[in-house]
Amino acid sequence: MTILAVDQPAHGGQAELPSLRARLACRAGMATTTAGVANGFVQGNLAILPEKLAASFHRFCQLNPKPCPVIGMSDVGNPRIPALGIDLDIRTDLPRYRVWRDGCVVEEPTDILAHWRDDLIAFVLGCSFSFEEALLAEDLPIRHIERGVRVPMYRTNMACAPAGPFAGPMVVSMRPFKPADAIRAVQITSRFPSVHGAPVHLGHPHSIGIADLAKPDYGDPVPVEADEIPVFWACGVTPQAVIAAAKLPFAITHAPGLMLVTDLRNKQLAVL
Secondary structure (H helix, E strand, O other): OOOOOOOOOOOOOHHHOHHHHHHHHHHOOOOOOOOOOOOOEEEEEEEEEEHHHHHHHHHHHHHOOOOOOEEEEOOOOOOOOOOOOOOOOOOOOOOOEEEEEOOEEEEOOOOOOOOOOOOEEEEEEEOOHHHHHHHHHOOOOOHHHHHOOOOOEEEEEEEOOOEOOEOOEEEEEEEEEOHHHHHHHHHHHOOOHHHOOOOOEEOOHHHHOOOOOOOOOEOOOOOOOOOOEEEEEEOOOHHHHHHHHHOOOOEEEEOOOOOEEEEEEHHHHOOO
16 A cells, blocks of 8 residues: 655645645535546545454455555544645545445435544545546547546456455446557556556457446446547446445445545656
8 A cells, every 4th residue: 555645835825725625615515526626636536434344445455456556544533634635524525425335325425424433444546537647748638538527437347356345346447549549548557556557458348348338337428439449447436346246234435436636746646
């Protein structure tokens, strides 16, 4: 697990961070998306579990670092993660959450104050929004950003390595590219292992259990043109598929595509 330090602004400059402004908008119930918000700052997937399941989930993440790269954890019962932001409250600072009971989503609130408990531990996982900044910097087009929709995400037939009650399929996100651009995308994203790294599959969606690209399990569909191939990255929504498969009595996650904006900077995650 890699926990990175936040770049601290000068005294009095914290409120000027776009990442904090994004969290404050969520806290006020005014945010509807995090796509294209606070560019340059790391966004994270969220999984909140009771302490008795946390060790097994942490082990699951270690065994499955592509879909579940941990970039931050809370202490038991503490809704704050200072390593990801000084003014950050995991209970209020996302646009929308999912509350799970017995493996089913029972509520999608805009805060989880009523659901927070003293035995909960929050895990924040790296998000592909970070490497998208690097792709755009190299003039590689990203279809869902061009169209203003959420990235399409799919459950696959690729099984994650199990740990305790956590077992199930890997979820992937898809971005179409022309073949030459796909090669470049592999090179660029391999520099970002803490936000899913290089793709896990290129082309042939049927071979990883995806029946129809036009019907994603999460997010929104985007067209794949005749001269393009679909490129698939491991996705931080994987814990949600695993929570459903395990029928866990209780868990909380982010709503797919609606992330936690941290004060980490994307450039901190590059390894080369």
